[in-house]
Structure formats: structure tokens, C-alpha cells
Amino acid sequence: MVELTDKQxxxxxxxxxxxGVKIEDxxxxxxxxxxxxxxxxxxxxxxxxxxxxxVFPCFFRYxxxxxxxxxxxxxxxxxxxxxxxxxxxxxxxxxxxxxxxxILKLFHLPGASVxxxxxxxxxxxxxxxxxxxxxxxxxxxxINKLVLSGGLVLGIISAIGILAKLMHWPFATxxxxxxxxxxxxxxxxLYFFTNYRKPELKFNTLVNSVLMMSVGGLLFSxxxxxxxxxxxxxxxxxxxxxxxxxxxASSSTNxxxxxxxxxxxxxxxxxxxxxxxLLASKLTIDKTQILKIGEANAYELISNDALLKDHLNSDAQxxxxxxxxxxxxELQITLSSTAKPINxxxxxxxxxxxxxxxxxxxCQRQLNDK
Amino acid sequence: MYICLMYxxxxxxxxxxxxxxxxxxxxxxxxxxxxxxxxxxxxxxKIQITEGALYPLLHALEKNEEVQTDVEFIGKRVRKYYTLxxxxxxxxxxxxxxxxxxxxxxxxxxDLEPKIANG
Numbered sequence: 106m107v108e109l110t111d112k113q114x115x116x117x118x119x120x121x122x123x124x125g126v127k128i129e130d131x132x133x134x135x136x137x138x139x140x141x142x143x144x145x146x147x148x149x150x151x152x153x154x155x156x157x158x159x160v161f162p163c164f165f166r167y168x169x170x171x172x173x174x175x176x177x178x179x180x181x182x183x184x185x186x187x188x189x190x191x192x193x194x195x196x197x198x199x200x201x202x203x204x205x206x207x208i209l210k211l212f213h214l215p216g217a218s219v220x221x222x223x224x225x226x227x228x229x230x231x232x233x234x235x236x237x238x239x240x241x242x243x244x245x246x247x248i249n250k251l252v253l254s255g256g257l258v259l260g261i262i263s264a265i266g267i268l269a270k271l272m273h274w275p276f277a278t279x280x281x282x283x284x285x286x287x288x289x290x291x292x293x294x295l296y297f298f299t300n301y302r303k304p305e306l307k308f309n310t311l312v313n314s315v316l317m318m319s320v321g322g323l324l325f326s327x328x329x330x331x332x333x334x335x336x337x338x339x340x341x342x343x344x345x346x347x348x349x350x351x352x353x354a355s356s357s358t359n360x361x362x363x364x365x366x367x368x369x370x371x372x373x374x375x376x377x378x379x380x381x382x383l384l385a386s387k388l389t390i391d392k393t394q395i396l397k398i399g400e401a402n403a404y405e406l407i408s409n410d411a412l413l414k415d416h417l418n419s420d421a422q423x424x425x426x427x428x429x430x431x432x433x434x435e436l437q438i439t440l441s442s443t444a445k446p447i448n449x450x451x452x453x454x455x456x457x458x459x460x461x462x463x464x465x466x467x468c469q470r471q472l473n474d475k
Numbered sequence: 476m477y478i479c480l481m482y483x484x485x486x487x488x489x490x491x492x493x494x495x496x497x498x499x500x501x502x503x504x505x506x507x508x509x510x511x512x513x514x515x516x517x518x519x520x521k522i523q524i525t526e527g528a529l530y531p532l533l534h535a536l537e538k539n540e541e542v543q544t545d546v547e548f549i550g551k552r553v554r555k556y557y558t559l560x561x562x563x564x565x566x567x568x569x570x571x572x573x574x575x576x577x578x579x580x581x582x583x584x585x586d587l588e589p590k591i592a593n594g
Contacts, residue, residue, distance in 0.1 A: 106493065133506055133552070134526075135526060137507065137554045138507050140552055164525070164527070170533065171527060172526060176531040176534050176535075180535060
């Protein structure tokens, strides 16, 4: 039996590390094993280096690092199995919660919001991230794994954005736009071009791409990109403010009687009630919920093209005009540039609310002036 | 996984754990090279366990607390000896019994040995 020198042992250790085995325990195992093989099988006088080169390839099939890979796989196998199980359970839970949410929402039963939040949280923070991890453990080209993982990340962002939108949380729109646009216009093309080349996947890739692009495109089309309308609305507000500031500078300084002041206060409260009713009517929620989320937030939720006349019938319009006329008389100011009652037919809901709010401010200022 | 050489790896896959556990149960404290040599001897070189199969398994058994290790310094190198824990002991018995039953069933199924039907 040959005895190896320290130098030869160091050489073997270096070879083990250089061939991709990094786990220290495994290095010790292999070092001892290889030394035992050499000590027992090498003849006295035989060249160590030549014998090592002959024997070393017998320890692996393609590369020594496959021993480390196999070790890591077996060590994480339990976790892998647990992850797969978690994905299955989470997936089923998400589907069941979605069904429950649909039923609760349809029948206006309590608990819909909580169900929705739990469902989206499970989907975005457990199911999809685990899918990404498991995908990376699969065999296959790294590019496919990266593309799919990117798609899943965009899915997470979209889901969070949609939840935020439904729950009136901040940053909903940016999340939704980034998630859905990224998915439709970045992920789907990447998916198509990475998979279409494989003949066995050609048909499925085409069908999946068409489906994903269609769904993503439809969701994207729901976005309100009313930048120009917003600009028009802002311009209308600014023009109105300019006109009012000119009118204020030239207005008379008539005094307002106490009786008129009192009536004006009541009418202003009535005007505020009308505004809240309009918001509640458009958002199909009750007035207490408007007060809960805040008037400004409720205003922000209204689409730019919602029309006032859809929420204010002709009787209600007459009543509103009478209310405004009374305030104008009591406080000696005017809402519009003419003395005639406003025809609200062409107004969007947002424009009307802005006008009424500005009128409220002017009325309040008149009331507060001594 | 590559246990070789006389039997196909498909046949031997899944039995390596049972082989190693049983060997450690019978022989107590062993190190890696010793395990491979013992199996080779006992099977007349029909089963030769490769390092790529053995050491990942030993690491997994250690992680599951089915074997415990102690270390000895042989000159400049470190030798790890493996011994079964109580958990490993009962697992060894269970795995051997399971495999034995499986072999009996296979023998009957493949008409290798007549089986008396269970009453």
C-alpha cells in the first residue's frame, strides 16, 4: 500500500476544488476517498500524476461538479417537495377565494373586500413567486426561465395594481399600467419569439400568444388615457377663475342682511348635500362611504367623460338652478358669466362639481366678509 | 444517479438508500470508501457504488438526522465516519422490510417462485 505525501494530498485537494466542488464537507469526503483509491490501487514506483489522471475521470460521468449538484439537489429536495405542495394548495385556495368573492359581491354580502385582499395577496406573494422559484429549478434553457419569470413578475405587479384600484389605495394606476402594458407589449412578444422556433411548440406558442395578447390588450383598453380632456378641464377651471377674479375686483360692496346670511348658510349646506349625492350616485355607493373615503378621493374616481345629466334629471336640474339663484340673490354674486340659469346638459360631472365647488368658495367668502 | 455496473441504473435507483442504511446497521461505524468496498466485496463486484451516488446520499441522510458523523484526522486529510442514529436504525429496518416484501411480490408476479396465497 502506497503512502501519499502531503504535497500529493494538497494537489488532489486543489484538483477537487478546481473541478467545481465547493462544499467543504464534500471536498473532505472526496479527498479521503480518492486518497484511499490511490493508496490501495497504485503500485509502488508508479508515477502519481499519471495514475491520478487515469483514475480521476472514474469519479464522475461528465464533470466532478455534478457530485456537488446532486448533493445540493438531494439536500433541497425536501424544500422542493414542500414548495410544490404549497403551490398546489395556494392555487386551489386562490380559485376558491375568487369564487367566494364573486358570490359575496353579487349578493352584496359582507366580507367581499377581505376575501379579495386575501386572494390577491396569496396569488401575488405566494403562488406566483413560488412558480418563479420552481421554474428556475426545472431543466431547460435559461432564457426561457428568465422570460417566464419576467412574465410572472409583471403578473404580480398587475394583480397588486388591480387590487389597489378596487380598494382605492394609492399608486393603483401606475402599477396597473406598468404591469398590464409590460405583460402585453414586452412579455408576450418575448414569449412568442423564444418559443416559436421550436417545431413541437409552434402551434401552442401561437395560440397562447394570441390569447395573452388579446386579454392584455382588452385590459389595456380599459385604461383612461384622457390626458387631453384633463387639460381642457383644467383650462376651463383656470378661465373661470380668471373671469371670477375680474368680476370680484369690480363687484359692488353692498352689505348682506343677517336674514339673507342665514338663508345662504342653509342653501350652502343644501348645495354640499347635492354634490355628495352626485358623487354617491355616480360611484353607486352611499353617502357615508363618500364621507369615509373623502370627497376629493371620490372625485378622483369619477371618469372624465361621465355626464352630469345622467345623474341629475330635469326636476333635479331645476331644483339646483333654483338653489343657485337663491344663493346669488342672497349673497349678491353670480355663478355664471350670464344672468340666466345654467343649462347643465353639456356638462361632464367633473366640470359641474368643479363649478359648484368654486361657487361654494365664493359664497363662503361673501359670508365671511364683514 | 449512477450506481453501476452489472445491473442497470434503473434497477438500482431507489435501492441505494436501503443498501447503505442496512450496511451501516450491520457494520456500525464506516467511512465512504469503506462502504463502497464492502458492497463491492459482498456482491462479487456486481454492485459498485460510485462516489457521485454515495456522497450526496450520505449528506442527505446526515441532514435528515438519520446518520451522525465523527471526524478523524489521517495526516493532512479528514476522514468522516458515519453511524446510524436511532431514527436511522428504525428507518433501516423499515426500508429493508419494504424492499424484501417488494422482492417477494416481484418474484410472484414474474413467475420466478411460486407464492402461497395469503389466507
